[in-house]
Amino acid sequence: MKIYRHTISLILILILTALLCSCAAQSSGTDTDIVKLTAGIDKDTVLLYVDKSPVTAEEYLYWTAQFMDSYYTYGNQADDNEFAWIDQMWDQGLKDAILNNIKNYNVPAVHAADYGYEPDEDELKEAVDMMVEDIEGSYGTEEEFSKYLRQMCISREGFRHIMEEYSWYSLLLEHLYGEGGEKEPADEEILKFAENEGYYLCKYIYLSTTGAYTDAAVEAVREKAETALDLIKSADDPEEYLTALISDTNWNEDTLESEDGFLSAGGSIDETFDAAVRALEPGELSDVIDDTENYGFYIIMRLPVKADMLRNTCCIYRFNDQIAKWNEDAEVEYTDDYSSIDFRQFYINLTDHRIKEFPDEPVTSVLD
Numbered sequence: 486m487k488i489y490r491h492t493i494s495l496i497l498i499l500i501l502t503a504l505l506c507s508c509a510a511q512s513s514g515t516d517t518d519i520v521k522l523t524a525g526i527d528k529d530t531v532l533l534y535v536d537k538s539p540v541t542a543e544e545y546l547y548w549t550a551q552f553m554d555s556y557y558t559y560g561n562q563a564d565d566n567e568f569a570w571i572d573q574m575w576d577q578g579l580k581d582a583i584l585n586n587i588k589n590y591n592v593p594a595v596h597a598a599d600y601g602y603e604p605d606e607d608e609l610k611e612a613v614d615m616m617v618e619d620i621e622g623s624y625g626t627e628e629e630f631s632k633y634l635r636q637m638c639i640s641r642e643g644f645r646h647i648m649e650e651y652s653w654y655s656l657l658l659e660h661l662y663g664e665g666g667e668k669e670p671a672d673e674e675i676l677k678f679a680e681n682e683g684y685y686l687c688k689y690i691y692l693s694t695t696g697a698y699t700d701a702a703v704e705a706v707r708e709k710a711e712t713a714l715d716l717i718k719s720a721d722d723p724e725e726y727l728t729a730l731i732s733d734t735n736w737n738e739d740t741l742e743s744e745d746g747f748l749s750a751g752g753s754i755d756e757t758f759d760a761a762v763r764a765l766e767p768g769e770l771s772d773v774i775d776d777t778e779n780y781g782f783y784i785i786m787r788l789p790v791k792a793d794m795l796r797n798t799c800c801i802y803r804f805n806d807q808i809a810k811w812n813e814d815a816e817v818e819y820t821d822d823y824s825s826i827d828f829r830q831f832y833i834n835l836t837d838h839r840i841k842e843f844p845d846e847p848v849t850s851v852l853d
Contacts, residue, residue, distance in 0.1 A: 523834040612652040662800035672792035691739035
């Protein structure tokens with residue numbers, strides 16, 4: 486089982502959001518150290534250590550730009566391009582948010598040795614290459630990707646380093662929780678996780694009352710639902726018959742289900758639906774559920790959750806809990822160079838750089 490193949494998509498979604506939302510621009514001075522230009526220090530200068538793992542100015546300011554863009558986008562800026570909000574927000578959570586994100590990327594590599602794990606160089610390179618190639622390919626061209634990196638104050642090598650840090654997350658996850666791993670959960674543990682998190686599995690049909698503008702029209706939909714219920718109950722295999730109705734648009738007007746059923750921890754449809762499912766025992770069929778406040782009727786059969794359906798989810802939850810503990814215990818040591826940076830002035834300089842080099846392009850944070 487390759488858990489990390491699934492988790493890689495988490496970061497790709499975030500990064501590709503930024504890449505695909507940026508527009509074309511004229512680029513110049515591609516050899517310029519943007520960190521030096523905007524913060525006054527070399528990009529390879531170490532600003533802090535996380536459990537003795539160095540974090541360079543390039544890495545720290547890349548994430549600083551992402552978070553500042555997010556705050557700026559969501560209305561925390563003052564009028565007339567003033568940046569007083571940075572001073573206000575820095576000590577009210579912005580600095581901590583940046584640090585916590587950097588910890589997330591650094592602690593897996595730091596703690597891999599605790600489990601005697603060192604990824605094969607080729608395996609690590611393959612994971613990094615896959616992510617970088619997917620990002621560049623989705624963005625279009627190498628030139629367009631390079632423009633984005635310059636907007637975000639990071640070199641291609643620096644960006645690849647961040648992807649390598651993330652690869653440690655996915656590879657260590659696979660090593661610990663994958664097949665044969667030290668922390669691979671048993672089926673019973675996964676089912677207990679499903680219970681604790683409120684997951685349920687069901688199959689259902691939905692008959693809509695949208696467009697039923699009279700009581701008589703609504704009643705006609707109800708009668709059709711009752712007919713469907715009778716057919717299901719009288720079938721030799723009610724689940725098989727219900728499954729057949731699900732694929733028949735004459736009897737079902739919802740497409741959320743997969744072949745194995747609808748898996749949810751609640752909140753995916755509405756409260757009436759959730760309550761109806763949770764009132765059933767696995768294998769039990771509901772009566773017609775009146776949800777006409779949300780324009781329809783349901784017939785639901787609850788099914789037992791299968792461990793394989795939540796294996797990856799359970800592993801990721803557990804690993805993220807472990808990372809949260811590592812983050813909490815991580816020792817952070819700032820250098821004198823960190824103290825020399827005026828982060829408000831850095832963002833002003835970065836904004837000026839963007840305006841001069843990319844005058845027609847809005848910048849979208851990967852955190853948006």
